[in-house]
Amino acid sequence: MKVSRKIVNVENHHKYLDIDAGPAKYRIILLNDDIVRIRCIFEAEFKPEASYALVMTAWQDHMDAMLQRERKRVEAIATNYEEHETYILMTTKKLDIKIYKDPFAIEISDKNGNILNSDLKERAYVQDDLGRIYHYSCMEDGDYFYGFGEKAGYLNKQRRRMRMHNVDTIGYDSELTDPLYKHIPFYIKLNSTNKVACGLFYHNSYDSVFDMGCERSGYWHKYSYFCADGGELDVFFIYGPQIKDVVKNYTDLTGKTVFPTKYSLGYMGSTMYYTELDQDADKAVLQFLDKCKEEQIPCDGFFLSSGYTTGQDGKRYVFNWNHDRFENPKGFVEKMQQKGADLAPNIKPGMLTTHPLYKEFDAAGAYIKDEYGEKSQTDRYWGGPASFVDFTNGKGRELWKKHLKKAIVSLGVTSIWNDNNEYEMNNLAAVCHYEGLKQKAGALRPIMPNLMAAMAQEAVLEVDPDIRPYIVSRAGFAGIQRYAQTWAGDNNTSWKSVKFNIPVILGMGLSGVANQGCDIGGFFGPAPEPELFVRWVQNGIFQPRFSIHSCNTDNTVTEPWMYPSYTQYIKSAIQLRYRLIPYLYSLLFEASDEGAPIMRPLVYEFQNDCNAWEESFDFMLGSSLLVANVLEKGAKTRRVYLPAGADWIDWYTKERYAGGQTIEVNVSLSSIPMFIRSGAIIPMSEELMNIHTDAVETLHLLVEPSQEAEFVLYDDDGITNNYKHGKYLKTTVNIDKNNGTKIIFTNKGNYSTPVKTVILELLCQDIAPIQIRLQDRKVPMFLDRREWEAGKTGWYYDMEQKTAKIKYDNLREDHTIHVDFDIKDLISV
CATH class of the missing domain: 3.20.20.80 (Glycosidases)
Structure with a gap:
């Protein structure tokens, strides 16, 4: 077994720092103020960079030409460091990186002194006798762990041991089966004491294991570890302090979600x-x-x-x-x-060996090869023996x-x-082309x-x-x-x-x-x-x-x-x-x-609310809507925790609840419990039945105006790439509480929207508006709903729903809705 004990030598190459720590060598790169890269090898030399996963780099990579349309080259932060008696100190604007000399370990803190990630000293980076590599990190009982890609069970993965390995898991148990189909060696840690989040991405595609506190030993501080069957310990530390910051920074590194057609949401x-x-x-x-x-x-x-x-x-x-x-x-x-x-x-x-095209692919050398790099590797597949296309x-x-x-x-x-x-391949020693570099299939x-x-x-x-x-x-x-x-x-x-x-x-x-x-x-x-x-x-x-x-x-x-x-x-x-x-x-x-998720755990939006840290089943759709589906057979009621830091309005009744409490609502088979967050801005369609053929001509905008908020309503033709050339429409909707209540619409882009009519539905908590103005022009008020529906422009107040519904012809230019909630004194008149 090989373990780094102490620093032997340090070489500063300006854009990276090389450290010799006994049997292992380390290269530390400050990719930016939020991301620190730590490469560790138990070999004489670092191998050339060759990554299919990274889209942000600060170094030359073998895949640069192949990924030229995706990859962004940045300038790493200069690796100046301070020499202290027991450690070397490197810094970014947000982070302090202490590299302890003896015993060797790396500790990363924020500028408030919060320790974000700390190696387990004397056991931080290890290679065992079978060639497996380990990274041990200190953990506390109050740490919460999220992510890990596609994993069964509850959201928080503390005290879980999980395997990273793609496998066809037909009929899996969504609480217990591990692994599933995806292999994403990344997680987010939330410290419950300081409520600061950070992430670790292990840039290694060998089969691996995460142990998040299952293993315990009285000889060591409590720890978690990552173990891979081979390759480098190539770790990217990713700072928050918010979970949403970690996700953004991680997707800066590995890429944002591709923007597909609008009909894919149908x-x-x-x-x-x-x-x-x-x-x-x-x-x-x-x-x-x-x-x-x-x-x-x-x-x-x-x-x-x-x-x-x-x-x-x-x-x-x-x-x-x-x-x-x-x-x-x-x-x-x-x-x-x-x-x-x-x-x-x-x-x-x-491709099955009986496939009519098998010989064409075989003759072209298009399959993964056997361990000798000579014949096409065959393996078990659905339907019989098959060879796999080598996409490297x-x-x-x-x-x-x-x-x-x-x-x-x-x-x-x-x-x-x-x-x-x-x-799924049994022979992991089979050889992939790897853009001419040759590599085992297991990697x-x-x-x-x-x-x-x-x-x-x-x-x-x-x-x-x-x-x-x-x-x-x-x-x-x-x-x-x-x-x-x-x-x-x-x-x-x-x-x-x-x-x-x-x-x-x-x-x-x-x-x-x-x-x-x-x-x-x-x-x-x-x-x-x-x-x-x-x-x-x-x-x-x-x-x-x-x-x-x-x-x-x-x-x-x-x-x-x-x-x-x-x-x-x-x-x-x-x-x-x-x-x-x-x-x-x-x-x-x-x-x-x-890079933001669409379905979001409560902890993503309410990181400071400890009651959200363990919630696995209620979630936010975007930032504005809490969904608490009925998930139990025969349920007649549903208990819902409403996070602190916001008020919540029942989607159907418009009843208002203070955050930080658990409520119980009655449910029937038709119930889909949903709660609108204070400050919500939710754009909706009217009677859309087919995304391909139906245009949204009436935009229904649900707004809870009790606090300042912002939402970007995005639209384009939904199917072409013209949006990359300016053919889009971003409408930033702001709730402005400065000197009254204003709903401000600011447009960007040159897509011609099909929207002809806007219905703005304002949730009014305690009082109806006395007057509504559009661009300083008074909007007519209707007392009768049917008259309002028949008219083109106007507003009326729905007493039962406690909402003011404002209708007007869509304005292509920027505009403002002014809502006056002053009390009208009828007696003194």
Whole structure:
């Protein structure tokens, strides 16, 4: 076993500091004021930089040319240091980095003296006799740990041991199964004493383990550790102090969430059942869309399961169309688009040895090779022995794109569903090309789904550079958010799944993957019972990816209308999602710009409220809306904790509650408990039924004006890349409480919005307005709701809801609504 004991030598290279500490060497880079990189090797020399994951660097990297459109080069902070008796001190504007000499350890503090991360002295960096590497960090019982990518169980991962390893976990237990499909070695630590957050990203794609306090020893301070099967200990410390700052800084490093099409926020139908029909599967899908319209259930697309690729031998062959099931694929795609729906066909990177294209890929050297680097490696796969496309090889990438374009994208398809891409391989010594550097598959396995998603993006753009690709991926490594929406795979049909899939999604959001979801209704198991199905849909409408998808084990198919007497609840929930599309699209833009999650744990918005630290199931949708879905069978009431630091208004009754308390509300099967945060600004649509075909001509803006707040309402054409060239509209809505109440609208961008009418719904706590002015022009008041509805401009006060509803023609220029809440003295008049 090798352990760094003390500093032997220090060399300052101005942009990085090299430290020799016995058996290990260290390179410390101050990437910026918030991010400190620590590289540790137990070898003679550092290997050349070669990363697929990082998009912000301060050094030359082997992948710079490949990632030139994504990567940003920054200037590292000069590594000047102060020499003290027992330690070396490096600083940024926000951090102090103490490097202890003997015993060797690194401790990072903020400028207030709060210790943010401290190595376990005498055991900080270790390589065992099997070549595994360890990093031990001190921890306290009051530390909370979040993130870790896609992990089952409660949100806080303290006292958990978790494995990082992509695997196909069909029918998994969403509370207990580990690992799942994603491999994201990043976490956020919140110290409960000083309430300061920081993060650690381990830039290492070998299989690894996080132990967050499961292991204890009386000989040491309490500790957590990271252990990887190989590679470097390449650690990025990421400062907060807020959790949202950590997420922003982490996504500066690994990339923001890709901005997909607007219709990706719609309901995407799916089931394995249709594509397994012996014939006329295409008609079944088209009939599904017709049935949705008949039932008034909005739908904008369909995920096409892999049965469409079935060959004569019953096996699935990627890029192959079964013409018994899909007689005319191009005509089928066109008919779908005519019905306002896009198709997302399923593709898989493992090619069976019986595949008609197998020999072409083999001859091109496009597969991962055996351990000798000679023959294509074959391994177990769905359907039999297969070889995996090597996406670290330019030949593999180009050949994959060639057939993807020929078989799918040329049909008019711009949405691609990457599935079964975990690269489960038994021979981890197999060799990947790695852009000519050659590397074992065990080091690169989880990177492959990212590159596969990148190639789907490229294939669509090479056919039509103006269109915005919509890519979905089941597996992924850190940075998958740059290329794809993801979902948490083949969940089990159970009440436990609908509940614990929530913290799975919340953890992904804290790990940089804002655009995530789970199969609604359950993928694996018998058909969901009616109550479970209703509650699952009511929960699923808030997930960025909303798809009812199933492979039921009882010969049934999960469809929105499967229980006719319950369809009203399904329809109502999905229509609510479509009302929220303007809000969700703005949040999706924020994710692409800032890295912020769409579904947010309460601790993300209310870090100073200790009652939010452990909450796993209630969440914020954006910053304005708290969602407390009913998750228990037969529930008649629902207890909800309302975080301190805000007031809360019931979505339906408009009853107001002070924050910092737990309330209990009555619920029925139709209930979706939601609470509006004080200062909320929530844009909504009126009667949107299809994102492809319907324009939002009436914008409904729900505003709680009791405190100052800001929200950026974003819109564009939703499908092209014209937004990158200024064809967008950002409307910053401000609540200004300085000298009265004003709602200020400021526009940026040159997209011509279809909005013709604005309905501004003001939640009025104690008093109705006496007067409302638009650009200093008095807005007419109506006492009768019907007269207000018939008029073009005006306002009226809804006594029951305690809301003032203001309607006016949309103004393309900046404008202000003045709301006067003075008391009108009727007696003295």
